[in-house]
Amino acid sequence: MEERHLKISIAHLYPKLLNLYGDIGNIITLKKRCEWRGIEVEFEEINIGDSIKEHDIYFIGGGQDKQQEEVAGELYKQKSFLTDERDKNAVFLGICGGYQLFGHYYQPHNKEKLNGISLMDSYTVAGDKRFIGNVTANIDFLTPNTLVGFENHSGLTYLQGETKPLAHIVVGNGNNGKDKTEGARYKNVFGTYLHGSFLPKNPHFADYMIELALEKRYGEKIPLAQLDDTIELSTHNSLVGKSY
Ligand code: GLN
16 A cells, blocks of 8 residues: 655744753654655744744744743734644643743742733733742643653743643642642643653653644644654653652
């Protein structure tokens, strides 16, 4: 049977400003895990002043409050387009500062509140201490049922309505250090505090995103060819439960 030609398009939003602690590794992982399967990747970097066009996956990394300020204004201008994309089941992944801007607002210390784009029913307020360290969290819809990564944020994120936690904390602080939740999901919009970067050490989540993106583009579930994840999963497993 002739091999089917598959393609997905990926947008990296504001990498020159929001790309803290190697968040670019998430883009590299998505690209490589597609290419290793013969899935063509169309890639676009979106910078300040660019208009965001239609893609299957939108990725945004983390950053300090100052960089978030610059990006928040740009994202807000394109809020209705991005909301339409969400409702067409496009896949979004926001890491930390990018995740915070997916909600209604981010209130930094002693500064103007930053408008988020409300892709999720959540909000973030700066706390009085930084959460820094390794994180392990349980995710109930993937195998392995763990996510690992590194957090470094003072923002405390609270989820409301239909926006549900992505995972539940085993080690670390996650969304706010109180309710034991980590990250969030609404439709195909995902946010997490896990830097490190996130996807190289959580290949099962990367594949889940690729499957969702293919389903959005082709209107059907398309199973992915298995990859040899020996190295990725041994790295993942070596971090499960580690707090140092
Ligand atoms: N500036 C935000 C905070 O401190 C996000 C930081 C980040 O992206 N690592 O919570």
